[in-house]
Amino acid sequence: MMLANFPRLAMVLGLLVILTGTAFAQDETPEAKAAALVAKMTLTEKVGQVQSAAPAIPRLGVAAYDWWSEGLHGNARNGYATVFPQAIGLAASWDTQLLQEVGTTVSTEARAKFNAIGAGHDHGRYQGLTIWSPNINIFRDPRWGRGQETYGEDPFLAGRFAVAFIRGIQGDDPEHPRAVATPKHFVVHSGPEAGRHGFDVDVSPHDLEDTYLPAFRAAVTEGRAGSVMCAYNAIHGTPVCADGDLLTTRLRSDWGFRGYVVSDCDAIDDETRFHYFKPDNAQSSAVSILAGTDLDCGDAYADLLEAVKKGHVKESTIDTALTRLFAARYRLGEWGDGKSPYAGISMEQVDSAEHRQYALQAALESMVLLKNEHTTLPLPSGARIAVIGPNADTLGTLEANYHGTARAPVTPLTGLRQRFGADHVRYAQGAPPAEGVPIPIPETALRTTAGGSPGLAGEYFDNLDFSGKPALTRTDRVIDFDWDQVAPLGGPHAGRYAVRWSGEWLPPAAGDYTLAVHVDRCFDCSHQHDPVRLSIDGRQVLDDSGDDTHIQTLLHVTDRHPHAIRLEYVHRGQDQGVRLQWLVPAQAQLAQAQAAVRNADAIVAFVGLSPDVEGEELQIDVPGFNGGDRTDIGLPQAQQALLERAAASGKPLVVVLMSGSAVALNWAKQHAGAIVAAWYPGEEGGHAIAQVLAGDYNPGGRLPVTFYRSTRDLPPFVSYATQGRTYRYFTGTPLYPFGYGLSYTHFAYAEPQLSTKQLAAGRTLTLSAVVRNDGDRDGDEVVQVYLDAPDDASAPRHALVGFARVHLGAKESRRVSFELAPRQLSSVDAGGERAAKAGRYRVFVGGGQPGDSQGVTAEFTIDGQLALPK
Template structure:
């Protein structure tokens, strides 16, 4: 071995000098600037890309800035999985959002600490969390709307402020993690074309609808990071828009953190926006505009950009100082004060966090209809559980999720609550025509013990050699194993599983058996191979080239068939599902059989992350590319509901989805309707507790439920006219803010602090809320303001809300203080001000005209311009 003594001495001197300098410097910004000054230009360029490599000579470890925490720390193994963001929004509970955010960052810290400060942290292992998504859910067709807090700027902003505070904690000098509200700004589909979409938004709509939540996230939530969006506005890609990223964000709002691009957004400027001829100039334009960090590799061309004079090296230094100051504040290098050093892996999916997940799922449930008080279901009720969402993991976890350790589906929840002997189950239908769904337990039987499911043998090698480490009966093959081992004694990166048993087709016909492997995002390695055998014949043998593997089988009878599925995990894929497409008549007949012997029917219908989501490869009736082309319930599920209702038995419809579904038939014919969203790991328990009356639902809709796609303006238009409750002139199926209870709330005695107000003064609004019923319950008290003299104003504007718990017969005066911004309006030029005029304020359990409440009026004199 040759030892280069001069290098060792020089490196030691440099490190000692750097350490001495850092010891003298006290602020993260000063430390960061000192560190950056010691980097070469080539090293600097590597550090403004999200996958920042180590620089050993400066003591810098590898750090990937990309981590996700939308509703639980995501894509890094076991975590507490909360309801999807739209479900959290349905709680209308700001305190709950803060608790969820705290849990997300606590579990992120635990995983970070397990690796250790000063060590390499690769993707999804860091403390810079790219959440929340606070884009306005302006159109229910957008597949990613499920990731948002709904359609209202004020509700979205207040929920975001609390979630961000939960993520970052109480100490700005030592954040527990960093929150990143996204996607700034005016971004909400369509998914097709999103990489080159140019938005023509009016100044009024920009200021009145699209910016307020981001402003709140920065000025009230003090978010330390912001993600800029893919789209352009008026021809300028947002990630290169200095007016937005520097003037508005930093100057007007006082933002001190760093801006990161959406992934490959810089590259998109060249390839799809044609903004610049190459990534050299696109990168230069972006970093000069204020995008400090590139999620991607386009910023590699900043080396050439500096050399050619397109951008100054000092501009890179500014961005890098922000980035490294963040890493210092997070305590990445260890040492010094670290209030989070004791957070260990025992806090990941802890008992307390599971309890919070159940609370969140309970609070997210919205009761939409309850004819003749069909709900709660009475003790001893025999329940027929039907529908494609009754027993699937994907409708619990949604997208951008962690791995749930012990997820509880609705079927399991109802069995636990009502007794397995009183619950019968049939899948009944797929999500949509041509969309495979996990083979249900009713069609699988273990040859080993005759129970529902297949016998799984788990091997600690990929050759199926020797004895299995574990053998068990798996009720269904529907698993999320992202970064986790499927059984004790196995390594998360290398194992094999063989499932054997019998497949029980319910009727003759053509069946498509599908093996779906959940692919690793952005992986270039070989995908996990699978093999499927039916009656000893190899019907599917895939080496990992295809995302969906299918075999069509014609069955002439209902005899059982031997089935064997072999799965080899040798890459970075994330789980496996055995799915099918079964004959519609056979599934409907199965559902009719279980309904026949039941006292009541609970139908779990809706959507799934297989059909709505980010850039999905799907094109079937009603769905395209992750978005929807029709907001109605898919036809196979509609047929199932009609078949069930024909029995004459009480029908409870539980909608599980990430967006509004036009349940017109169900509203007219079902006895009860419950919206449960994608409810997270404890969703099954929560739904069962609501249906049984153990918990009184108090959630409210964060979006408008329209009657038809025909009610909507063109999807590609970002003009707000005709959209959301604020500008929609039609009659909704269910309005924004709506939700029922098992009790009744009444309002009385509205009071204002003044009936005449000078511009700039605050206004206190209050009303007495009384629980008139016999059950304790939660009420979401909502305050809406109508500007009676302003032609540009929205129909109604939510300006305050509070979720309150009232015991039976309890009453309470609930008060709200409205400041200038809550009392303001926006003119055609996009200027916000408190204007003179007449105003009406409504306090109630929902929007004016759709719920009980009280109204009063006041006037404002004078004019007060407000800062942007």
């Protein structure tokens, strides 16, 4: 048995080491080694080690280690990495093998960076092997800004992706994981962002067991996740990170979890400040570590010193938590014992050619074709294309949030130019993301000199005062850079540099313009931020020394004449990049789009959302958006006006939706020739979109969320009741249903077969059907299996119980089989009890939900009833 569950024995063994001088043999368990190490620590040292930024203990040979690392869709916030599509895009692939490859790539690149520093050395934030991903909360409402980080709205789909991703992160050897995965946020957490630090969820026992727990159960019982993150929210008045019923009874006793639990960042402090659960952090820390939260992301656990002295918690409870934590560090090989199978992973594997190919494959598989009327797509060879829209040429809509730095990102504009030829592509930005939200100034409004190239001339200095000769000069097409933990210059001072951009700014019309410089601020940094200065026609219009949050100015322009522009940026801290942005008179942008459309054969409009308007706890309050969440799920009005102006030309209109969530594209569904959901597609997104539009790749993705028609179709955002939301309980007519997606070919189904039509409760059912590609193109079909249970007021309308993405050549057919375990055939009653129940059931096998797609059905009966474990 594990010493983590026997703290007194662990202490005794540790004392024996101290008293006898006997060290544990090299083949002792990680728990035994951890217990022995913990026994040598003082209480002060112990308290330091249960905080995420754990300090070094030189006398014990313990290096400093920050437990906080991210890897949602690529190794994040630690320099260059392979940037995959955002998680919601990965979910649209419906490909578990792909998710495992993504997880493997993430942990391989994390291990490469860990190895570059070296085992036994200090590892700071984002440099470790404990990865706080995946986010497997249920995306219950499209208004939630962080839903983009999840695998969608279905608990079964989220669970299968969780297992695959965790297996990729951790590898095949539980005793030597490549990294540790941390599914989050346990549990029942999905907005609103405003008030999340003190939100109390009133969730029914049925919804908890039926919807919110299954993905976490799969992550633990099947994926064997080494860690779990507890959420900010409370459930029925008890903060989750202080809930022993969840963290000890459910997680450890019921599910057999043997890893460690980490709090969401500052969640322990939230128990005091926002939940008012305890009067001070000493008591909040005590109740949380007793409940089973082993590690505090934050510094509230510093008050465990006071908690022990006042008798709120025993020191042995801290020992239990530390034994779990250090056992994980031993398994990861942090001390470099020479046995690590990953010692040979090097920096050459970071964003390697192989990994970039994975990113392209992931982006291709994530594309969902929502409409294709009159075979608008693929675009004909040699077509002249007007590319318009705010998402056509921005870095943020490739990288999304919780991202690494893409070394060579390909925007849609770049991808289409490469595929169709630059001389066949006209471009106009056309609109901002939303009213009052600045966007990078496009290449069409910048040039190096009169008659020069699009963009600005960049001079890069390896000092902070622009002295001497620039170390590098180049033309930058746009000023839209992610330099998080990377630098445009090498050398000994790579992290300290200055850049001067100069050239001409070309306003498209007279009017009022907002010019803004956005500096991506370092999270949780105490230093002064990177300063910027902006001059127009030799007059300084912005001078920020690093104190301002919003760096912008309003200019009135009386004509379209070019204006000299100079931007100076000094990187002296840990800020993460810079963008030169604007807000433009609406009619001027629409006129530019109309001009681009004039001589085109087809229009491709890149519209949707951006990480500037949807995300985690954003400082935004404009029409349709608040605090990172949405108040309206429709397309922002400025973008809607752009689509309508473009469509008025009468030319074929292709709408490419780039977003982290569903958008109510009601007008586009009626008027556009084709619609493609491209999500936030990662570093290879531009190539993937171009291949789909050209017909080089046949899209096969499916929606992992319901696209509703209006915000009015949704229950209140603050309600966590499942009735009326997600495909499982929504009784209205969606714009596009969960599981939906088209192809350039056509698939048909036949010959459903069941292993039996009379099944004893608790037995497994085998189901199969023949799927055939009836078209003339090769393509991928996502075969989906839905279960309809006997009449039960609490049962979902349909429940996804199986899926497989299969590739079929033209005219090829294949029998696809599924094994439906008792849990997939079960249901949950009002009291939260799960059982396989007697009755007559129907299964549907097809390319989407019953009634929405081609497919076949079969019926069977379950005899008897069998209660299933929690």
